[in-house]
Amino acid sequence: MQDNKISSQLVSRAKELLSSGKVQLVIGWRKGLFDYDVTPSLFTTAEDIENNFVYNEWCGANLSKYLVKETRKIETAKDTVRMNNKMAKMKDPNAAEQPEPQAKILVFLKPCDTYSFTELLKEHRINRDDVYAVGIPCDGMKDPEKKELSERCTVCKSKKHVTYDELIGEDGSVQDSNRFDMVEKIEAMSPDERFAFWQGELSRCIRCNACRNVCPACTCEHCIFDNPDSGAAQKVAADDFEESMFHIIRAWHVAGRCTDCGECSRVCPQNIPLHLLNRKFIKDINELYGPYMAGSDMETKPPMLTWTKDDANPGVVNTRDTAGATQCNCNGGR
Amino acid sequence: MKRPTNPKEQNNMEKDALIPYIGVITDIRQETGDVKTFRVVGRDGKKLFEHIPGQCAIIEVPGVGESMISITSSPTIPDYQEFSIKKCGCVTTWLHSVEPGQEIAVRGPLGNGFPVETSFKGKNLLFVAGGIGLAPLHSVINYVRAHREKYGKVMIVYGSRSKQDLVTYKEISEEWMKEKDFNVCLTIDKAQPDWDGHVGFVPTYVKELNPDPSYTVIMCGPPILIHLTLAGLKELGFKDTQVFTTMEMRMKCGIGKCGRCNIGDKYVCKDGPVFSFDQLGELPPEY
Amino acid sequence: MYVLPLSQLDALFETIGSRGPLYIPVDNNSGKADFKRWENGVQMSKALKTVRSAKDFFFPKTENLVNFKMNGRKIEVEDPRKELEDFVVFGVRACDAASFAIVDDVYINMKPVDTYYKNRREHGTVVTLACTDPAQTCFCKLYDIDAADPKGDVSAWMADGNVYLQPNTDKGNRLIDSVKSLLKESDSKVVESQQNVTREKISNLPFVKLDLTKYSGENMLKIFNSKVWDSLSEACLGCGTCTYVCPTCMCFDVRSFDTGDGIKQFRCWDSCMYSDFTKMAAANPRLTQKERFRQRFMHKLVYYPMDHKGVKSCVGCGRCLESCPIHMNIVKVIKTIDETPDQPEGAK
Numbered sequence: 020m021q022d023n024k025i026s027s028q029l030v031s032r033a034k035e036l037l038s039s040g041k042v043q044l045v046i047g048w049r050k051g052l053f054d055y056d057v058t059p060s061l062f063t064t065a066e067d068i069e070n071n072f073v074y075n076e077w078c079g080a081n082l083s084k085y086l087v088k089e090t091r092k093i094e095t096a097k098d099t100v101r102m103n104n105k106m107a108k109m110k111d112p113n114a115a116e117q118p119e120p121q122a123k124i125l126v127f128l129k130p131c132d133t134y135s136f137t138e139l140l141k142e143h144r145i146n147r148d149d150v151y152a153v154g155i156p157c158d159g160m161k162d163p164e165k166k167e168l169s170e171r172c173t174v175c176k177s178k179k180h181v182t183y184d185e186l187i188g189e190d191g192s193v194q195d196s197n198r199f200d201m202v203e204k205i206e207a208m209s210p211d212e213r214f215a216f217w218q219g220e221l222s223r224c225i226r227c228n229a230c231r232n233v234c235p236a237c238t239c240e241h242c243i244f245d246n247p248d249s250g251a252a253q254k255v256a257a258d259d260f261e262e263s264m265f266h267i268i269r270a271w272h273v274a275g276r277c278t279d280c281g282e283c284s285r286v287c288p289q290n291i292p293l294h295l296l297n298r299k300f301i302k303d304i305n306e307l308y309g310p311y312m313a314g315s316d317m318e319t320k321p322p323m324l325t326w327t328k329d330d331a332n333p334g335v336v337n338t339r340d341t342a343g344a345t346q347c348n349c350n351g352g353r
Numbered sequence: 354m355k356r357p358t359n360p361k362e363q364n365n366m367e368k369d370a371l372i373p374y375i376g377v378i379t380d381i382r383q384e385t386g387d388v389k390t391f392r393v394v395g396r397d398g399k400k401l402f403e404h405i406p407g408q409c410a411i412i413e414v415p416g417v418g419e420s421m422i423s424i425t426s427s428p429t430i431p432d433y434q435e436f437s438i439k440k441c442g443c444v445t446t447w448l449h450s451v452e453p454g455q456e457i458a459v460r461g462p463l464g465n466g467f468p469v470e471t472s473f474k475g476k477n478l479l480f481v482a483g484g485i486g487l488a489p490l491h492s493v494i495n496y497v498r499a500h501r502e503k504y505g506k507v508m509i510v511y512g513s514r515s516k517q518d519l520v521t522y523k524e525i526s527e528e529w530m531k532e533k534d535f536n537v538c539l540t541i542d543k544a545q546p547d548w549d550g551h552v553g554f555v556p557t558y559v560k561e562l563n564p565d566p567s568y569t570v571i572m573c574g575p576p577i578l579i580h581l582t583l584a585g586l587k588e589l590g591f592k593d594t595q596v597f598t599t600m601e602m603r604m605k606c607g608i609g610k611c612g613r614c615n616i617g618d619k620y621v622c623k624d625g626p627v628f629s630f631d632q633l634g635e636l637p638p639e640y
Numbered sequence: 641m642y643v644l645p646l647s648q649l650d651a652l653f654e655t656i657g658s659r660g661p662l663y664i665p666v667d668n669n670s671g672k673a674d675f676k677r678w679e680n681g682v683q684m685s686k687a688l689k690t691v692r693s694a695k696d697f698f699f700p701k702t703e704n705l706v707n708f709k710m711n712g713r714k715i716e717v718e719d720p721r722k723e724l725e726d727f728v729v730f731g732v733r734a735c736d737a738a739s740f741a742i743v744d745d746v747y748i749n750m751k752p753v754d755t756y757y758k759n760r761r762e763h764g765t766v767v768t769l770a771c772t773d774p775a776q777t778c779f780c781k782l783y784d785i786d787a788a789d790p791k792g793d794v795s796a797w798m799a800d801g802n803v804y805l806q807p808n809t810d811k812g813n814r815l816i817d818s819v820k821s822l823l824k825e826s827d828s829k830v831v832e833s834q835q836n837v838t839r840e841k842i843s844n845l846p847f848v849k850l851d852l853t854k855y856s857g858e859n860m861l862k863i864f865n866s867k868v869w870d871s872l873s874e875a876c877l878g879c880g881t882c883t884y885v886c887p888t889c890m891c892f893d894v895r896s897f898d899t900g901d902g903i904k905q906f907r908c909w910d911s912c913m914y915s916d917f918t919k920m921a922a923a924n925p926r927l928t929q930k931e932r933f934r935q936r937f938m939h940k941l942v943y944y945p946m947d948h949k950g951v952k953s954c955v956g957c958g959r960c961l962e963s964c965p966i967h968m969n970i971v972k973v974i975k976t977i978d979e980t981p982d983q984p985e986g987a988k
Contacts, residue, residue, distance in 0.1 A: 022868055029904045051775065051967050051972070052846070052847075052961070052971060052972065052975075056760065056961065056967035056969075057967060058875050058966050058967045058972075059875040059966055060871070060873050060874065060875060061871070080965075080966060085875070108919055118719045163962075163963070164672075165671070172887075219669065220669075223668070223674070224699075224883045225701055225880075225909070226880070227879045227880040227881040227884050227911075228878075228879045228910075228914075229877060229879035229880075229881045229965045230879060231879075232877035232965075233677045233877055233879075234877045235963055239774075243914065245916060247845055247916075252893075253914060253916075254880070254893060254908050254909060254910055254911075254914070255894075255908040256702065256908070257702060257704070257895075257897035257904050258683065258702070285965070286877075286879075286881075286965030288691060288692075288881045288884070288885055288963040289670070289672075289692075290671070291692060292668030292670075292674060297811075321939070368719075368755075369705075369719075369754070369755040369756060370753075370754075371668070371706070371707070371754075371756075371907075372705070372706045372717065372719055372753035373706050373717065375715055375717060413905075415708035415710060415715060415896065415902075415903035415905070416710065416896060416898055416903045418896075419894075423685045423919075435856035441921070442921055443697075451713075454713055455713045456713055456715045457715070458708065458715055458973075459716065470800060507642070522675045534707050545908055574897075597712075601889075601920070601922075602918070602920070602925070603917070603919060603920045605892075605894045606892070606894060606907075608752050608754075609746075609750060610746060610747060610754055610890075610892075611891055611892045611894065612748075612890065612891030612892075612912060613891070613893075613895065613909070613910075613917060613918065613941060614913075614941075615935075615943065616925075617860060617946075618857065618860075618943045618947050635860075635861075637861065637864045637938070639918075639926060639931065639935070640925050
C-alpha cells in the first residue's frame, strides 16, 4: 500500500542508510507542486529526504534507468583514481595510492521496476556493486490526468520483486493478468482495420522521443536516430511515413528485452498506446519460443540472443498469419 | 541593389530568405593542400548579392548538406565573390571534388560583418589569424586596401602549420607586403628549409612584436590561438572593447529564427558572428 | 457584440465550414482534445485546452521549404508553395492567442520576414474562446493575459446557453459579416458578468502571483551561474515534449530528404533539449542535459525578454506542467530560483 505509512517507512530507511554511510546517494521521488507531479530525483541529505521525498499513488516513474547514468559516474570516478594512481606509480614506485571513491546508490524499486533493473544488470548496463536496491510494495499507480488507476496497473503482471538487497513490506507473486487482451483484440481485426487503427494512433506522434528516452531498454550510447548518417533523425521527417516507422523500428530494437513496464505509454504526450506494440512482440515470442519474460531472472538466456535447432523458422509467422486469416488487398506491395 | 531573381520564377510568393540563389562556380584555385578558393557568380554572370566584409553565406549542396562559409573576397570587387574553403566535412569535400561550371545553392548575405565604416574608421588595425582563420579577415584586409586613406597603420600577423599551409600566400607576398604602411608578419609552427621567416606560434609572435594599444585588433583562428593571443594582448594593455573576433556556432537558418545559435540574448548568425570581446564577456560562456 | 444560441453552433460551423477549412478542438480516441478539421457531425470538445497548441496552424511540425532537382551540374530550385486557402480556427484560448504575438515578433517583425509563417498568419482567422473553468495548472494571468477576454480576430464567450461573438479586427469583421444571418445584436451584460466570475477564479489560482522581476538582463549571468540548474535538470529525459506542446517554442531544424526524384528541403520542429542541437564537428558547447535544460528556461525567462521589451516567452498555458514525463516545468524552475538564497533579488 503506498499510503503515508509506507512512505514514512521509506523516508526513515533512506535517512538511516544515508546517515550510516552505507549509501551516498538516494534515487527516489520528489514532491511536486501538487500531489500528482512527483519528479524522479537524487537526494544527498537526510533533510532533503525528510522534507521532499514522497511515495504515493502517483509514483509511476520507473527509477531503474537513472542507475545507468549514475553508476557510470561512480565507475568513471573510480577509473580516474585508478589511472592516476598507476601514473603516479610509474613516476615514483613509492607514491601513495589514493583510495578509490566508494559510492553506493540507494534506489527504490516497485515490482515492475525490478524487472527493468534485472534486465539492465543482465545487459551489463549497471554495475551491481554500486547499487543498494530496496524493493517496495505497490498497489497500482494512478494516471495524473484521468485520476484513476493506469491501464498498465489494471493488468499488472507481477507483484514479485526480482532483484533487491532489501524489501520493505511483503514480497508478492507473479499475477495472472490478462495483459494480452487488447493485443488479441487488435490481432482479431482485419488487416485494413488494424492499419487504420495504428495510422490513427501513430499519426498523432510529434517525435518528441519521450518514449525512447524513458525506456529502460533503450540505452544505446548512440541511438540510430541520433546518427545523421543513418538517414533518420530524432525529429519529424518530411512526411508522416517515418512517424509510424519510428515506433515499429523501436519495438523491434527492444523486442525480447522489453520488460513491459509501460513507461512508454505513460510518458507519451499524445497518449499513443505504444506498449501494445511491445506486448504484441512479447506475445509472439511467448508463442514462438516458449514463455519468456525479460527481467524475470538473471539466468535464463534471452530467446532473441540464442539459437537452438528447434527454433521457429521465419516461415512460421507467415503460415500462422495466413492460416484462416483474411488477406489484405495490398498484394504484398506489388 | 536589386536582388537577382531565380530564372524559374514560381508563383507570386514573396521570395523567402530560406530559398537560396543559384550560384555558378567559375574559377577554382588551389591555395594549400586542403584549401581551395571558389569564385561564384549568379547565372547572369553578375554577383549574387552585395555584402559587408565579414559577412557569410550558407553554401548548400542539395543532397549533401550545407555549410556557413565566410565570404573571403572584398565587396569592392564588382564582378564576383570568392570563398576560401578548407576541406574537412561532407559539403567541403564535395566542393573540393568539382570543376568550374558547377552550380551551388547560396543563401546570403548573413551576419553583421565587421564595423569597417564605424569602429574601424581612422584606426590602426592589427589582424591576427591562424590557418584558415585568415579567410574572413581576407575580405576586410582587401577592403581596407581599397579604401586605404580611411584607415591608419595595418599590421598583419598570420601563421600556419607550414609554409604550404599559408592561405593566399601569393597575394600576401606580392600585394599585401607591398601595400603602404602594411606590416605583414608571417610565421610557421616548425622550421623548414625553404622558409627564412619567423618560426613560432602566433600568440607568441604577437607578444614579441609588442604592438601598441592604439591598434584595433581583429582575430580569427582556432580557439586556443584566440585565448592565448587575447591574454597576451591584455598584458600589453589592450582592452576588450578594441578586440574583435568572428565566432563559430552551429547554425541552420542563418537568419536568427531557428534558435540554434542563440547565446544569451544574441543570435550568432544575426547579431554576430563578429563580436568584440566586451560583448562576448556579457554573454553566458557557451561558445 | 453578437449572439446566437448554443444550439445553433453546428449551423455556425456549417456556414463557416462551407467557405473554407474550419478547425475546432475535437476529442480524439484517447480522450484528449486536438484541433481537427470540422466536418458534418463532428462535435466540439469541451476540454479546457488542446494537447498541442494552436501554433501548429502557422508553424506546422513539418513544412516543405524548397525543392531541388540536380541536372548534371545544374540545380533547379522550386518554391513549392501554392496559394493557401483562407482558414478559420475556432476555440483558441487566450493563452494560445497571446502566444501568436510572441512568435510573430521573431518570425515577422524581425527582418528578414519568414514568409512561410507570415503567409499562414495572413490566411488564418482566429476565433478565440474565453475560459470559464481554468485549471490549477493555468497561470496566464502572471503574464497579464486575461483568459476571460481573449484577443484574436473574433472573441467568443459561451454563457447562458448562448454564444457571444465580438469582432476585433478587419478579418474578424469579415467573418462576422459572412455569418450575419445567424446572429443577432446583443449587449455585453451577460458576458461581463461571466468575465467577473472567471477573473475571480483565476486570481485564486496557485501560480498567478509568482515574482518575475529578477529575470532581467542585468541578472542574466547570475541566474545562469546558479547552482540550482544541476538539481532541476537531473531527471530531465532530454525529450522534446515540453518544446513541442509549448505555444511559444519556435525552434526548427532545416533538413533534406532525397525523394529519389530530387531533394526536398524542409523544416521541422526541433528542441534545444536534444543532444545534437548545438553539436559541431569540433565541439558541443552544451555537452550535458544541464546546459540544455538551462538554455530553454533562460531563453524563455531572460534572453527573449531582453530582445523583446521584457515580454516573457511563456503564456502560462500549463501544458508543460501536464505533459512533462518527469513533471518538471517552468513553474518549478521559477519557484526554485526564487527560493535559493544566493539568487538576485527582484525589484521590490
